[in-house]
Amino acid sequence: MKRKHPTSPTTKATMIEHAIKAAQKNFHIFPVHPAGTVRDGRIVDKEPMVAWGEAATTNIDQIIEWWIRQPTANIGISCKKSGLLVVDCDIYKQPWHLKGTSHEWIHNLYGPHVDGEDCLRAISERVGADWAHTRQTYRVQTGRMGVHLYYRWPGEIRASQASPVRGLLDVRTNGGRHGGYVLAAGSATAAGPYQCEADLPIQNCPTWLIELVREKLAPPRITTPLDHTGPGNYLGLIQTVRMAHEGNRNQATFWAARCMCADGASQTVCEQLLTEPARIVGLTDREIFSTIRSAYRAQTQKKEA
Numbered sequence: 001m002k003r004k005h006p007t008s009p010t011t012k013a014t015m016i017e018h019a020i021k022a023a024q025k026n027f028h029i030f031p032v033h034p035a036g037t038v039r040d041g042r043i044v045d046k047e048p049m050v051a052w053g054e055a056a057t058t059n060i061d062q063i064i065e066w067w068i069r070q071p072t073a074n075i076g077i078s079c080k081k082s083g084l085l086v087v088d089c090d091i092y093k094q095p096w097h098l099k100g101t102s103h104e105w106i107h108n109l110y111g112p113h114v115d116g117e118d119c120l121r122a123i124s125e126r127v128g129a130d131w132a133h134t135r136q137t138y139r140v141q142t143g144r145m146g147v148h149l150y151y152r153w154p155g156e157i158r159a160s161q162a163s164p165v166r167g168l169l170d171v172r173t174n175g176g177r178h179g180g181y182v183l184a185a186g187s188a189t190a191a192g193p194y195q196c197e198a199d200l201p202i203q204n205c206p207t208w209l210i211e212l213v214r215e216k217l218a219p220p221r222i223t224t225p226l227d228h229t230g231p232g233n234y235l236g237l238i239q240t241v242r243m244a245h246e247g248n249r250n251q252a253t254f255w256a257a258r259c260m261c262a263d264g265a266s267q268t269v270c271e272q273l274l275t276e277p278a279r280i281v282g283l284t285d286r287e288i289f290s291t292i293r294s295a296y297r298a299q300t301q302k303k304e305a
Contacts, residue, residue, distance in 0.1 A: 018186025028081035032074035053178030080179025089116030143191035177282025242277035257295030
């Protein structure tokens with residue numbers, strides 16, 4: 001479904017009203033930097049203003065205190081604390097080329113301009129689910145005119161935060177140390193506002209969707225974790241990542257990966273050795289692989305300079 005931002009004027013609720021409404025839905029919320037906030041030359045209007053993993057709450061007094069202090073703050077929802085799975089269906093930024101991937105068949109149905117909702121619909125139909133019923137849940141249109149679909153997630157099941165279709169279909173729930181978070185209706189980023197598209201009851205997560213996003217068994221452990229193609233011993237780097245504190249986890253992983261690249265270890269070996277310790281300290285697979293890619297790119301550029 002292709003969406004447009006509304007052009008007709010509507011009565012605009014204050015951000016604190018949106019925050020209270022979210023809390024009344026039993027969403028555990030926290031303040032996020034306001035739309036267009038720039039820090040160190042980059043936009044941070046999706047970044048929390050507090051230690052959200054612990055701070056997210058439904059306590060109205062705390063919420064009022066936060067938004068009186070910062071009336072234009074965006075509203076973040078902790079999916080883990082709220083017992084939610086939120087499926088983020090993004091829109092295409094360019095024609096997506098899935099040829100040679102397990103999702104190539106999606107192009108056969110929808111052509112080159114595939115968006116996240118196309119993907120989710122195609123997957124649901126492929127497993128025999130009723131797409132119309134699947135969509136009958138609370139939905140929020142995002143600033144980029146994608147859509148968030150909200151479902152109740154069974155807390156006893158651990159979810160992955162890996163993208164079912166990278167770049168188009170993401171999930172936020174209880175994966176990782178604190179789970180994931182999304183912006184609530186009423187928020188706005190530089191791309192546009194987040195608006196409730198369907199204020200429906202949040203339905204239980206369909207079984208097929210649980211199976212799609214639940215945490216998969218980790219790959220078999222490497223029997224000799226220090227065997228690799230380079231000459232170094234990486235136990236110290238592995239321990240550095242394993243002992244990293246929150247706020248330093250990405251930096252520690254980035255530094256360790258650059259050291260391994262400089263030592264001659266392949267990116268594949270680096271991912272094999274650093275993924276487990278990075279998971280232990282709470283990074284998602286998406287964050288881990290992205291950080292390692294960035295580290296190898298930076299180190300390679302340094303070598304070539």
